[in-house]
Amino acid sequence: MAKEIDALMKVRDLPAGFTAEPGSTLAFKTGDWRSMRPKLDREKCIYCGFCYIYCPDGVYQDMGKDEKWYKPDFDYCKGCGVCAHECPKDCIEMVLEEV
Amino acid sequence: MAGKPIGLEVSLAVAEAVRLCDADVVAAYPITPQTHIVEHLSELVADGKLDAAYIPVESEQSAMSSCIGSAAAGARTFTATSSQGLALMNEMLYIAPVLRTPVVMAIVNRALSAPINIWNDHSDIMSVRDAGWVAVFAENGQESLDLTVMAFRIAEDPRVSLPVSVNIDGFTLSHFIEPVVLPEPGEVAGYLPPFRPLVKLDIAKPVSIGLLGTPESYTEARKATDDVLLASKAVVSEAFADFRKHFGREYNLVETYLTEDAETILVTMGSISETAMTAVDEMRAEGVKVGVVRIRLWRPFPVEEFKAAIRPAKNLAVIDRHMVLGVPDGPVALEVKSLLYADPVRPAISNYVLGLGGRDVTRDDFKHITKRAQEPEAPGRPRFELVGVWE
Numbered sequence: 001m002a003k004e005i006d007a008l009m010k011v012r013d014l015p016a017g018f019t020a021e022p023g024s025t026l027a028f029k030t031g032d033w034r035s036m037r038p039k040l041d042r043e044k045c046i047y048c049g050f051c052y053i054y055c056p057d058g059v060y061q062d063m064g065k066d067e068k069w070y071k072p073d074f075d076y077c078k079g080c081g082v083c084a085h086e087c088p089k090d091c092i093e094m095v096l097e098e099v
Numbered sequence: 100m101a102g103k104p105i106g107l108e109v110s111l112a113v114a115e116a117v118r119l120c121d122a123d124v125v126a127a128y129p130i131t132p133q134t135h136i137v138e139h140l141s142e143l144v145a146d147g148k149l150d151a152a153y154i155p156v157e158s159e160q161s162a163m164s165s166c167i168g169s170a171a172a173g174a175r176t177f178t179a180t181s182s183q184g185l186a187l188m189n190e191m192l193y194i195a196p197v198l199r200t201p202v203v204m205a206i207v208n209r210a211l212s213a214p215i216n217i218w219n220d221h222s223d224i225m226s227v228r229d230a231g232w233v234a235v236f237a238e239n240g241q242e243s244l245d246l247t248v249m250a251f252r253i254a255e256d257p258r259v260s261l262p263v264s265v266n267i268d269g270f271t272l273s274h275f276i277e278p279v280v281l282p283e284p285g286e287v288a289g290y291l292p293p294f295r296p297l298v299k300l301d302i303a304k305p306v307s308i309g310l311l312g313t314p315e316s317y318t319e320a321r322k323a324t325d326d327v328l329l330a331s332k333a334v335v336s337e338a339f340a341d342f343r344k345h346f347g348r349e350y351n352l353v354e355t356y357l358t359e360d361a362e363t364i365l366v367t368m369g370s371i372s373e374t375a376m377t378a379v380d381e382m383r384a385e386g387v388k389v390g391v392v393r394i395r396l397w398r399p400f401p402v403e404e405f406k407a408a409i410r411p412a413k414n415l416a417v418i419d420r421h422m423v424l425g426v427p428d429g430p431v432a433l434e435v436k437s438l439l440y441a442d443p444v445r446p447a448i449s450n451y452v453l454g455l456g457g458r459d460v461t462r463d464d465f466k467h468i469t470k471r472a473q474e475p476e477a478p479g480r481p482r483f484e485l486v487g488v489w490e
Binding site: 009011015016018024 | 307308
């Protein structure tokens with residue numbers, strides 16, 4: 001049985017109609033769903049932006065013209081591997097998530 | 100207060116009630132036997148007699164989706180359907196209560212397929228009885244109109260803010276011309292305050308509506324909705340009492356007829372109750388102590404009021420208009436048995452399913468049922484009967 005201490009939401013605290021304020025999904029860290037994580041080889045990266053475009057969760061952040069790479073936000077990356085599949089230079093490898 | 104009754108087809112009376120309530124949005128798809136309601140509403144909108152958006156949707160699933168969105172946008176919202184149309188709305192029916200969107204829907208009750216059948220029974224509403232809607236049943240034309248007006252008041256009350264269905268027997272009510280008193284528009288405005296939505300799509304104060312409920316919150320969201328539905332009973336009573344003050348017609352959650360000294364009570368819902376009362380009059384003339392308890396408010400189930408109403412009876416004959424396949428009882432009987440099971444003293448309960456797919460329900464049926472219900476319980480003989488089935 002769920003302990004009350006674990007309760008994220010209690011009946012009495014729920015907003016009417018089970019609504020949420022804008023931006024509330026930021027608090028929902030989906031990164032802990034991950035079993036594989038993308039590992040980048042920045043030597044091979046050509047800064048094409050495919051990972052940034054294809055990522056279904058928008059976790060890649062453009063690091064700019066000086067750094068020339070895209071950095072995943074592991075708070076939200078679910079480890080789906082779409083970036084590794086689409087990378088034209090095979091510079092993203094999916095490796096086992098070590099906890 | 101009491102106007103002059105006019106002869107009006109009950110479907111049109113319901114549509115006129117929606118006009119008197121000044122609905123803002125009607126999203127509906129025509130289906131027999133509900134069609135005349137939305138047909139008349141589309142005429143009222145086209146003729147400028149009702150200032151509403153009429154959305155001729157491509158399916159009932161879209162109708163209910165539009166209604167949920169419309170109610171969330173703060174518009175007074177109405178739809179109507181029957182049978183397969185209600186079935187096609189199914190997934191949206193379960194969503195509206197949790198989102199607290201106060202849609203009002205007339206369900207012109209009709210049998211579910213198969214076989215295809217356009218006539219009256221309660222299989223459509225009974226198949227979605229757990230969806231979380233407030234549900235009331237009308238007995239005649241005047242009730243169909245009055246309950247539609249009251250449905251808006253109940254649904255939109257911020258203590259409720261739930262969808263409400265008004266159940267009207269297909270053809271037996273919907274297509275009959277009955278004497279009805281139409282309230283004046285001003286009278287309705289005095290009874291039904293402007294809609295102030297509890298949950299609203301508002302660009303000034305944006306919220307997300309229709310969210311994911313994870314294992315950590317789904318149970319709580321369901322419980323929160325159930326709490327509101329159960330508590331709505333008091334608001335329904337209040338709306339009925341206030342209706343009497345404004346319009347002079349009395350409504351109760353459960354109605355009784357000649358039950359004071361009744362040894363046997365027939366439990367009914369909807370239009371067959373009038374036939375039952377006529378049969379009771381005839382049986383009373385022959386000295387049979389029988390009465391009728393009619394459940395008007397089906398959801399939330401008025402447990403205390405029902406128990407008080409049936410108290411004098413030794414025998415309870417529960418009548419169902421829907422056959423639950425796979426279990427030897429109809430839905431009303433299942434619930435009545437369940438809620439009386441823990442009581443130390445309870446009547447002998449028997450169940451009768453009849454009037455399926457538009458088959459006539461006659462006074463003789465009620466006399467037969469009363470006789471059966473009075474028989475002592477025989478071992479091995481189920482206290483259940485599919486009345487009039489030809490085997």
